[in-house]
Amino acid sequence: MRHLCKFALAAVAMSAALASGAAMAQKAGGNLVFIVQPEPPSLAGYLSTSGPIGLVAPKIYEGLFDYDNDLKIAPALAESYDVSDDGKTVTFKLQQGVTWHDGEPFTSADVEFTVMEVLKKVHPRGPNSFREVTSIDTPDEYTAVFNLAKAAPYMLSALSAYESPMVPKHLLEGQDPRNAELGNNPVGTGPFKFVEWKKGQYIRLEKNENYWKEGLPYLDRIVGRFIPDASTRTAAMESGEVMYGAFGAIPNIDAVRLRDTDGFSVTTEGYATINPMALIEFDTTEPPFDNPALRKAISYALDRQFLIDNIWFGYGKPATSALSSTFAGPGLYKDPMPNYVPTADIEEAIKLLDEAGITPDENGVRAKAVLDLIPYGEDWRRAGEYMKQALVPIGIELELRYEDVPTWLKRVYHNYDFAMNVNYFYQLADPVLGVHRHYGTDQIRQGTHFVNSTRYPNPKLDELLVAGAQEPDAAKRGEIYGEIQSILAEDMPVLNLFEMEFLTVYNDKLKGIDVSGLGAYGSFAEAWIDD
Amino acid sequence: MHSFWKRFARNRQALFGLAILGCILIMAATAHLFFPTDPFSLAGQSMSPPGQNGFLLGSDSLGRDVAAGIAHGAKTSLLIGLVATLVAVLIGVIMGALAGYYGGIVDDLLMRTTEMFQTIPSFVFAILLVAIMKPSIESIVIAIAVVSWPAVARLVRGEFLSLRNREFVQACHTIGMSDVRIMLGEILPNCLSPIIVIGSLMVATAILIESGLAFLGLGDPNIMSWGFQVGAGRTLLRSAWWVCTFPGIAILLTVLAINLVGEGLNDALNPRLRERS
Numbered sequence: 001m002r003h004l005c006k007f008a009l010a011a012v013a014m015s016a017a018l019a020s021g022a023a024m025a026q027k028a029g030g031n032l033v034f035i036v037q038p039e040p041p042s043l044a045g046y047l048s049t050s051g052p053i054g055l056v057a058p059k060i061y062e063g064l065f066d067y068d069n070d071l072k073i074a075p076a077l078a079e080s081y082d083v084s085d086d087g088k089t090v091t092f093k094l095q096q097g098v099t100w101h102d103g104e105p106f107t108s109a110d111v112e113f114t115v116m117e118v119l120k121k122v123h124p125r126g127p128n129s130f131r132e133v134t135s136i137d138t139p140d141e142y143t144a145v146f147n148l149a150k151a152a153p154y155m156l157s158a159l160s161a162y163e164s165p166m167v168p169k170h171l172l173e174g175q176d177p178r179n180a181e182l183g184n185n186p187v188g189t190g191p192f193k194f195v196e197w198k199k200g201q202y203i204r205l206e207k208n209e210n211y212w213k214e215g216l217p218y219l220d221r222i223v224g225r226f227i228p229d230a231s232t233r234t235a236a237m238e239s240g241e242v243m244y245g246a247f248g249a250i251p252n253i254d255a256v257r258l259r260d261t262d263g264f265s266v267t268t269e270g271y272a273t274i275n276p277m278a279l280i281e282f283d284t285t286e287p288p289f290d291n292p293a294l295r296k297a298i299s300y301a302l303d304r305q306f307l308i309d310n311i312w313f314g315y316g317k318p319a320t321s322a323l324s325s326t327f328a329g330p331g332l333y334k335d336p337m338p339n340y341v342p343t344a345d346i347e348e349a350i351k352l353l354d355e356a357g358i359t360p361d362e363n364g365v366r367a368k369a370v371l372d373l374i375p376y377g378e379d380w381r382r383a384g385e386y387m388k389q390a391l392v393p394i395g396i397e398l399e400l401r402y403e404d405v406p407t408w409l410k411r412v413y414h415n416y417d418f419a420m421n422v423n424y425f426y427q428l429a430d431p432v433l434g435v436h437r438h439y440g441t442d443q444i445r446q447g448t449h450f451v452n453s454t455r456y457p458n459p460k461l462d463e464l465l466v467a468g469a470q471e472p473d474a475a476k477r478g479e480i481y482g483e484i485q486s487i488l489a490e491d492m493p494v495l496n497l498f499e500m501e502f503l504t505v506y507n508d509k510l511k512g513i514d515v516s517g518l519g520a521y522g523s524f525a526e527a528w529i530d531d
Numbered sequence: 532m533h534s535f536w537k538r539f540a541r542n543r544q545a546l547f548g549l550a551i552l553g554c555i556l557i558m559a560a561t562a563h564l565f566f567p568t569d570p571f572s573l574a575g576q577s578m579s580p581p582g583q584n585g586f587l588l589g590s591d592s593l594g595r596d597v598a599a600g601i602a603h604g605a606k607t608s609l610l611i612g613l614v615a616t617l618v619a620v621l622i623g624v625i626m627g628a629l630a631g632y633y634g635g636i637v638d639d640l641l642m643r644t645t646e647m648f649q650t651i652p653s654f655v656f657a658i659l660l661v662a663i664m665k666p667s668i669e670s671i672v673i674a675i676a677v678v679s680w681p682a683v684a685r686l687v688r689g690e691f692l693s694l695r696n697r698e699f700v701q702a703c704h705t706i707g708m709s710d711v712r713i714m715l716g717e718i719l720p721n722c723l724s725p726i727i728v729i730g731s732l733m734v735a736t737a738i739l740i741e742s743g744l745a746f747l748g749l750g751d752p753n754i755m756s757w758g759f760q761v762g763a764g765r766t767l768l769r770s771a772w773w774v775c776t777f778p779g780i781a782i783l784l785t786v787l788a789i790n791l792v793g794e795g796l797n798d799a800l801n802p803r804l805r806e807r808s
Binding site: 381 | 571577593665666752753762763766767
């Protein structure tokens with residue numbers, strides 16, 4: 001199967017975007033101050049997928065690909081690519097004339113080094129994304145040939161500047177990437193150069209005059225400011241001191257207010273590669289939740305729309321399957337599954353419980369459990385308080401537990417000392433990257449965070465997951481994931497609540513920030529200020 | 532008793548405080564009559580302003596009745612205040628009495644321990660304790676008691692120090708009374724007044740600490756309290772002022788009332804102030 005043609009489409013889309021941009025007459029120059037929250041531990045995007053690193057590092061580093069808002073591939077450091085018929089050889093043609101910020105040329109040797117020596121070894125998700133890559137050939141300076149043990153179509157979804165940044169071989173070779181100076185003093189190929197990091201205050205980037213994309217970037221300078229207090233962030237946005245805040249930097253309640261204020265906009269675009277899903281994990285190995293009927297009854301009894309409307313101020317979509325509906329783009333999402341309802345259906349829940357023989361005692365209680373809540377803020381506590389009330393009518397009595405982050409992580413992913421846990425997962429750009437870790441028995445990895453804590457065993461499902469990861473044909477892959485979703489809707493070891501929508505709040509003077517599906521994790525090369 | 536009441540009643544503010552405290556006690560005792568359902572229950576339209584949709588004091592972001600929360604929260608606040616104070620007073624009296632009565636090495640040992648607790652800012656210490664233990668009503672009571680007892684211990688030690696060499700105590704020694712009996716039966720009743728006064732004021736502090744903890748999200752998530760209501764409502768302040776305003780007023784009134792009553796008790800019980808006014 002040949003993929004070269006895809007770029008023709010992408011090129012058309014790009015030129016269309018540029019044409020419409022030209023009509024708006026971008027202005028070069030200006031400073032963009034945006035919110036980076038919390039302060040990143042380093043700027044080593046090749047070591048950590050931590051959110052705040054993602055806000056800064058992709059302006060400095062670039063990936064082989066970029067992605068548009070529908071998760072379609074757009075060219076970046078790779079000008080084109082070609083997948084062999086058996087899916088086991090992927091050839092990337094690199095852009096010519098690209099230089100690192102220190103003047104050295106960017107070549108295929110950098111690609112080989114980055115993937116084989118850095119991402120495959122020290123990146124949290126890299127070993128999974130590049131699992132099948134056995135070697136990379138570099139026949140010339142601008143060609144990199146990935147040799148795979150098995151077909152790995154999902155790999156093409158993990159090549160963004162945020163997920164897999166290309167790093168300079170000449171600055172890392174022979175060192176341990178974990179301790180290299182590059183982490184705090186990044187040198188990339190991107191549109192902005194790192195200049196200064198004032199700890200506790202800001203990170204300053206300047207325009208890369210030698211950027212390989214003609215005429216870009218527009219901005220002279222980008223400053224990422226750290227503002228720990230939420231109401232101060234809102235005030236800074238309102239006063240125009242900062243112009244951009246993503247990943248809920250501005251709390252939803254204030255975002256809703258700013259949305260209705262002149263001069264500010266709120267968008268949910270730019271999170272397609274993140275795909276956050278709010279969910280409940282069950283301990284499927286012990287009573288009461290070893291019984292799937294109970295898990296499904298809870299799915300019927302919870303009013304997903306109520307959670308979205310009252311706690312997240314209308315931002316979110318009720319979940320309808322184990323996969324997020326954004327996977328409809330690559331054809332993997334299957335139409336609404338059974339046992340997922342947008343608003344509560346108490347009667348159906350009670351019917352399910354009665355049929356399963358889970359009967360109420362003299363106090364009307366059918367089951368008791370402790371509900372653990374993800375300690376990431378007040379919204380989740382409100383959600384827990386709601387759930388406790390919502391399950392009373394079907395006779396499930398919950399006790400809420402809210403602990404600090406390390407204790408909670410240890411309880412759920414190390415000691416497995418929980419019954420029911422409210423959480424959220426990034427489903428990422430492909431189910432292999434973000435969803436498989438929930439369900440595969442090979443993902444029951446005690447002590448590793450955010451993997452299969454439910455310990456739900458299903459050999460049939462394991463086979464399907466392996467098949468789904470390797471199937472190069474899109475239609476067949478869709479069928480496999482359809483079957484996976486049917487099994488998961490019936491067994492429901494993880495109950496998906498709603499597709500979360502993170503909010504980006506920005507000043508209307510700021511333009512050109514919506515061109516990449518990476519949103520805030522994008523390069524901002526085409527951002528400009530209209531004043 | 533009659534003269535005690537007369538002295539207490541001479542202080543008008545104390546009477547006012549007692550009246551408010553009485554109302555709050557009645558509210559706590561009758562909460563289940565007026566609001567029979569769980570105060571966490573989703574009673575109706577969310578964020579209703581006071582007086583609308585059947586909510587006397589409005590509803591919060593999930594449609595919970597603020598008035599029901601205040602009534603049930605009164606029970607939590609008073610209970611935690613009283614129990615924590617009792618525990619703190621108990622520990623403080625024992626430590627202070629032993630230190631003051633025996634002096635010497637015992638005194639040094641106990642007082643250095645007390646000072647160690649006193650050097651840590653009490654609210655920060657309470658946060659730390661609750662964070663280490665699981666946030667629950669028991670751990671909150673323990674945390675408040677642990678940060679509150681040193682003040683009692685120092686006060687009781689001082690009283691014991693001054694009383695232990697009095698003639699009536701020496702007389703007790705002479706007739707061969709045991710140490711425990713002298714401490715509990717003779718000295719303690721003579722320093723009860725300051726303990727009652729400091730105890731009553733500690734109830735107010737305990738309620739404030741509990742509210743502070745709940746505000747920071749360290750309350751028991753299964754129990755309604757005023758601090759929880761204020762904490763949950765603070766993000767809504769610009770769009771639904773009533774959610775945290777009314778519980779805030781409840782905290783203010785209760786703490787004020789307890790402080791006034793404490794002042795009144797001080798006036799009534801402190802012999803040195805008897806001739807005042």
